Amino acid sequence: MSNIAILTDSTAYLPEAFLKSHNIHVIPLKIHWDGTNYEDNVDITPAEFYDQLAGASTVPTTSQPPVDEFLGMYEKLAEEYEGIIVPLISSGISGTISSAQTAASMFSKVPVEVIDTHTTSAALALIVTALAQASSEGADLETLKQKAEELVSQTxxxxxxxxxxxxxxxxxxxxxxxxxxxxxxxxxxxxxxxxxxxxxxxxxxxxxxxxxxxxxxxxxxxxxxxxxxxxxxxxxxxxxxxxxxxxxxxxxxxxxxxxxxxxxxxxxxxxxxxxxxxx
Incomplete structure (x- = not known):
């Protein structure tokens, strides 16, 4: 197994057991609803969300993780890993990529490769799963980056x-x-x-x-x-x-x-x- 961290975002919504068994790390997007802030899949589950939505008179808004949260994750992962690959939700529908790239430009302890997957949800989950498999087979950061770019073009x-x-x-x-x-x-x-x-x-x-x-x-x-x-x-x-x-x-x-x-x-x-x- 390679010593490369995989950091994705909460919209991939992979099962917790899978995340733990493959050492995949997740940064949550944000939900803002009637004055309350939630972290995606952390403070509110899909079941809770749809129950609340059914009786709601307002629709929530969402936002990307801020730069400092990405920096904090990079700092934490750099203590254990030699590099970080970051496949994320499409820049066409979220500013998450922008936060991740800005944080990466401010970080130099280990190399960080941010991947705009141009997708989300199940497609992002499939890409992350394939990268986890490649990592388990010993792929280095450059190989993982190439693999990710190939998958993005195919998905x-x-x-x-x-x-x-x-x-x-x-x-x-x-x-x-x-x-x-x-x-x-x-x-x-x-x-x-x-x-x-x-x-x-x-x-x-x-x-x-x-x-x-x-x-x-x-x-x-x-x-x-x-x-x-x-x-x-x-x-x-x-x-x-x-x-x-x-x-x-x-x-x-x-x-x-x-x-x-x-x-x-x-x-x-x-x-x-x-x-x-x-x-």
């Missing part, structure tokens, strides 16, 4: 929201704006583009057709080859489990997991969101 994420209201209120609607205000039955298939910003791929009628199209996209992306797949959901586990089963039947999956959306991402997409990440 796709597609998702469908129950309503565009949350993306609109959170200012992250991007290319999906042309569908805002359309009939509730219209379900845009959204994705993160090459710049890591939200784009609208196409639209379908009904959630059932949206799910079917997400599965088709996973099949198309696999192109008959073995792939890594993450099914993502926001408070929609039973539907995610059904998606996982259908994908397993149609795709040769080297890795297939369900990933719950962290509260920070849930803030912007809302409950009922389903999606798929593939590389």
């Amino acid at each position: 796709e994420i597609y998702f469908a929201v129950d309503t565009l209201e949350y993306l609109h209120k959170g200012g992250r609607i991007g290319g999906a704006s042309r569908y805002f205000g359309t009939a509730f039955s219209i379900k845009p298939i959204l994705y993160l583009n090459e710049e890591g910003k939200i784009g609208a791929l196409e639209r379908v009628r009904t959630k059932r057709k949206a799910v079917a199209r997400l599965i088709e996209l996973a099949v198309e992306k696999s192109n008959g080859k073995p792939v890594h797949v993450g099914v993502l959901h926001a408070n929609a586990l039973s539907e995610a489990e059904e998606m996982k089963k259908r994908i397993s039947d149609q795709v040769d999956c080297q890795h297939l997991e369900i990933y719950e959306l962290s509260p920070v991402i849930g803030t912007h997409v809302g409950p009922g969101t389903l999606g798929v990440a593939v590389f």
Whole structure:
């Protein structure tokens, strides 16, 4: 195993047991709601978040970790590791990368490589998982950086929201704006583009057709080859489990997991969101 630390952010929302067993470190994004500040997945879990959201009259806001928190993490990790690789949520939807890069420019005890993955959630989780595997096989920092850049270029994420209201209120609607205000039955298939910003791929009628199209996209992306797949959901586990089963039947999956959306991402997409990440 290499002596390189992996530091990611809370939107990857990997299981705690996996984080501990692979020595993956996490810096949380922030949620601000009716005068209370929360750290993503630390002070509030997805279950607590959606319970609170259901009866809320206001929608929370989110923010990136500040520079000093990244500096503190770098300082702590430098005591144990020879280098740090930092794969993070897309700069197209969060300022987290900016904080990490600024902190890295102020830090010199060990080399730090900040990776803009141009994605988040299940796709970020897949990338971090692959880096953890490479690290366990002895990859050095430069090899991990090259691996991360390769994965970023290969990874796709597609998702469908129950309503565009949350993306609109959170200012992250991007290319999906042309569908805002359309009939509730219209379900845009959204994705993160090459710049890591939200784009609208196409639209379908009904959630059932949206799910079917997400599965088709996973099949198309696999192109008959073995792939890594993450099914993502926001408070929609039973539907995610059904998606996982259908994908397993149609795709040769080297890795297939369900990933719950962290509260920070849930803030912007809302409950009922389903999606798929593939590389």
